[in-house]
Amino acid sequence: MNVGWYRYLVAFFASCILALSCSLAQADVLRFVGTVASVTTSNVVDARAWLPTKHQLVALPIGSPASCTVQWQFSLDNVNWFSLGSAQTCTSTINTSVVDVPVGFVRGNVTALSAAASVQLWYIGTH
Secondary structure, three states: OOHHHHHHHHHHHHHHHHHOOOOHHHHOOEEEEEEEOOOEEOOOEEOOOOOOOEEEEEEEEEOOOOOEEEEEEEEOOOOOOEEOOOOEEOOOOEEEEEEOOOOOEEEEEEEEEOOOOEEEEEEEEEO
8 A cells, every 4th residue: 555645645634533524435545446557447436325525636646657647537327538637746645635527436536657667646536
């Protein structure tokens, strides 16, 4: 497990405990979207069961990529896709939030990635 991601998870759950607002539903919405090793669209997260409106989008580069760009996307029907926030440079770990957008499906679209590198995509969605 990537040490940065582990620290992020510890901080996330610690903040939930300190705020006394961490519910089982929040813990249930962490999803590993996939590891992407080329310019492509990642696996799709089916979020229809909880219809999140708050989104935490994390990209963890592996192998020190010289270039890496990810555009998170959402859909209500898994056919028509729209940008979820702006495109992010992911040559180092990115962690961005988007709120007030109800989604049914989420995916990461890696639009640039240098050779011999990959990026792990993680998604956390809450109400």
